[in-house]
Amino acid sequence: MQQRKLGRTGAAVSDIGFGAWAIGGSWGDVSVEDAKGALHAALDNGVTFIDTADVYGDGRSERIIADVLAERGGARPFVATKAGRRLSPHVAEGYTKANLTAFVERSLRNLRVDCLDLVQLHCPPTPVFYQPDVFGAMDDLVAAGKIRHYGVSVEKVEEGLKAIEYPNVATVQIIYNMFRQRPATLFFAEAARRDVGVIVRVPLASGLLTGKMSASTTFAADDHRAFNREGESFDKGETFAGVPYDLALEAVERIRALVPGGATMAQFALRWILMEHSVSTVIPGARNAAQAIANSQASALDAVSPAAMEQLRALYRERIAPHVHHLW
Template identity: 65%
Template sequence: MQSRPFGRTGHTVGEIGFGAWAIGAAWGKVDDVTSLAALHAALDAGLDFIDTADVYGDGHSERLIARVLKERGGERPFVATKAGRRLPAQTVDGYTVANLEGWIDRSLQNLQTDCLDLLQLHCPPTDAYYHPELFDHMDRLVERGKLRHYGVSVERVEEALKAIEYPNVASVQIIYNMFRQRAADLFFREAKRRGVAVIVRVPLASGLLTGKFRADTRFEEDDHRRFNRHGEAFDVGETFAGVPYEVGLAAVEKLRPLVPEAATLVQLALRWILMDEAVSVVIPGARTPAQALANLAAAELPPLPEATMSAVARIYDEDIRPHVHQRW
């Protein structure tokens, strides 16, 4: 797998990482034995970037990662986590020094480390990006050795553009996939110009881009694809990338003929993301070893031909753009 610079941090990371939300919670039943095996398989295959958060299973995801890394020993992969969603209500006033330090200390304990590689503010309210003192707090935490770098995870392109005005924001995590393309219009170019790493999440539109779902697919009660279908629990853009389910299913059928020989729709979707050099790493989730290895195999696909890229753009413009483009 090819590596890419992780912004201006001095690190390089493999272009496909491991998104660890699904092994924590909110994606149906979690089997820890299988989750641990998935992490081991990915690391055995050379993966070196893992993304998690303190609220994924109330720390369960972080603790599973720590367990795997302890079992393996040796050089640790780059582990990014997030903080802020433990607030009962998302207000700027909640991002105090005391709260930030408390969340970070909890993640340090969960991950069994003395310094976080990357701490991301976890989709804070838009107003937070207009409070320089919040980013000053993060600078102080770096100076104190609690974390090496910090970044933000955003919902909206506008938030990403504002965040990278702060000189020490090392990374931005944002939704980008064949069904959510706006980030590439301006933000990707600005991030690259400023040396900010870009972490792409929800690359498969919550599984829509696996091609495995049908109109009658039933999701479990504790799966956000059921309980957040209309944004009942958090931003609806996190579920199916904000695309109405039936609209997404129809668009997937138009994408199927574009899949390269001996590849899968998942691999096409991931390789499409990697076609943009502004992307530092894409973090698909995996709950089994087979899923983890299939994700990594996408990096082995050759660059997609211009005809494929044009076809994806056309499907987006005709079927998806009206539903999502200006919302996020």
């Protein structure tokens, strides 16, 4: 497993991390046994970065992580969580110091630590990025010893660019994959210039880039891929990267021809993301140990060829960008 610097946190983390949304909820039923098995397998295979949130399973994800790390003992991985989405309604006015402190203290209890490695504002409404007091509240939580670093998780490139103007924003989590390439046009260069760590989420476009889905694939009722395709519950860009499902399936077939021998499409998609040197870590989810092991192996794949890179850029420009590029 290769290591990369996580921006100004100074931490060295595995370039393939572990996204813990799936073991919390909204991805169909994942048993506690499978969730723990997936996390153990990831850590056994060199993963040193875990990303979770207080709303994943209403804290279930954080608590499972705490259980697994207690079982393992020894050196701890870097654990990032998020705060803000517990607000109901989820509005900018709710991002107060009192609320953020309460969310952080709940995560401290769930993860059973005295100080959180990284807390990310969890895709807050756009006005939050223009409220210095919110970032001042995060500075206060650092000063109080409750968190070591803070960052943001964003829906839009513009939000990321605004966030990194705040001097103590250490990381930005953003969607980037073969179907969502806009961050590479400006954001990554700006993040690198300011020494901001970049955490890539939704790397497999909610499973589309595994190449295992078809027009007949069905999803459980509690799986966001069944209930959020048009943004019914949260931003639709989080589900299938916002790409119309049928169009995405057509594009996947064109990508399949580029996958090198000895690699799965999912591994190829992860390695493509790591071609961007400004990316600190990418956080695919895993519902079981086998998926976690396969994800971790992407780190060791050969670089994607220049010819394949150009074909993938062209596919995005011609077929995908008209549907997503202007939205996020």
